[in-house]
Amino acid sequence: MKILFAVSECIPFIKSGGLADVAGSLPKELINQGTDVRVILPNYGTISQSYKQKMRKVIDFTVKVGWRNQYCGLLELKLNGVIYYFVDNEYYFKREGLYGYFDDGERFAFFNRAVLDAVAHLNFSPDIIHCHDWHTGMIPFLHRIEYYRKPGYEFIRTIFTIHNLLFQGVFPKDTLEDLLGISTKYFTQDQLEFFGNINFMKAGLVSADMITTVSPTYLEEIQTAYFGEKLDGLLRKRHADLKGILNGIDDTFYNPADDPLIYRNFDSASISLKLENKRYVQRSLGLTENDDIPLMVMVTRLTKQKGLDLVKAVFHEMMAEKLQLVVLGTGDFEFEWFFREMAHQYPDQVRVQIGFNEEWAHQLYAGSDIFLMPSKFEPCGLGQMIAMRYGSIPIVRETGGLNDTVTAYDEWSEKGNGFSFANFNAHDMLFTIRHCLSFYHYKKPIWRKLVKTTMDLDFSWAQSAFQYNRLYSELISRSESHVF
Secondary structure (H helix, E strand, O other), X not given: OEEEEEOOOEXXXXXXXXXXXXXXXXXXXXXXXXXXXXXXXXXXXXXXXXXXXXXXXXXXXXXXXXXXXXXXXXXXXXEOOEEEEEEXXXXXXXXXXXXXXXXXXXXXXXXXXXXXXXXXXXXXXXXXXXXXXXXXXXXXXXXXXXXXXXXXXXXXXXXXXXXXXXXXXXXXXXXXXXXXXXXXXXXXXXXXXXXXXXXXXXXXXXXXXXXXXXXXXXXXXXXXXXXXXXXXXXXXXXXXXXXXXXXXXXXXXXXXXXOOXXXXXXXXXXXXXXXXXXXXXXXXXXXXXXXXXOEEEEEOXXXXXXXXXXXXXXXXXXXOOOOEEEEEEOEOHHHHHHHHHHHHHOOXXXXXXEOOOHHHHHHHHHHOOEEEEOOOOOOOOOHHHHHHHXXXXXXEEOXXXXXXXXXXXXXXOOEOOEEEEOOOOHHHHHHHHHHHHHHHHHOHHHHHHHHHHHHHOOOOOXXXXXXXXXXXXXXXXXXXXXXX
């Protein structure tokens, strides 16, 4: 099988969120299982020169952006067994950030056509183009209405993966003809029209042969009005073509046994060594160095989605529990300001680092006792899986991938791998924190067993890749594409 991943970001080249982790890790595991996977993404200006110097030019051609013909260079780089293609156009991609520009509609209209046009110039004929999030949503649609007629494209199938339904790529109606070259006959409620605009995410959902989400629970949630972001009706209509496959983590990069970024390596057979990482974090941040004080961390985007409203509402009650809290992340000014203010009010308990630092993220995973992730919604979430890999017990809300990866500990059955609460309610969260702390303080044997249990769980990409390969085989064997 030959699969072309079309993505807007990918580690180790460029990252703004979890999509980059998936695009960087899943293809490697698919290749390990015998599938020929290649990845195509924009050649952003902020990609390190150390990678750019190794890129080889394949070809250049022009891409139609409405009535314009725009230059497109295609570059290639092989890294860790994966072949990556980079779509080059400095006007669109030589910028400081990835998204958030006034012309994002034009930039990704170009990218979507460039991916499809590039197929004709590769020594690689994909059976499936696997598209990810709104930035690639027009690829299945353009293939459906136009490219399937061209030689070499007629048997290509498409899969569209929803990483976060909240971000949809909504642009004015004139984007349709002016930038995408698509007839207004497709500007209908059952195709591209979305409250008077066009919607890249909707385009992918309407036209792809298969749709996947990054966890089974999120698959069910987005078919409801509460989580569906006004696309739940369409998703219910296509329920037969939906599949929820849980993301994994790169268990070689996130491995406390040989992680070069942490103070002291350890594994589930040497959990006592984890305490050295805790002491290192406390010492480095100027917190009281004490094994008996619970160290809770949040490595997160500072946004409402991550449940920070709940944390704000009961913050003083949390501090009354005499725990230490370290927050690492960046996001909305409201929450950045709040945590800075709390660090000022509680100088003996709270530390905040605004921004993101990979080394410190690993240190916090390795040194923490508890990982707090009370998300309002969470398509999958990687933080809780990484935390458990390092023996940090998760406290989560039962939503999306958090619900699929964390099972509330039950003392009677002695089963579970963390603590959770169902309602998006601050005091439910506070009750769960206190419940967790009761085990930490007063039931040490159970706590040590819980830490070992979480560390021994398998959240690698192997099972996810197996499910994707099965889905690819099923799709290739279909006699006809999805018809809309």
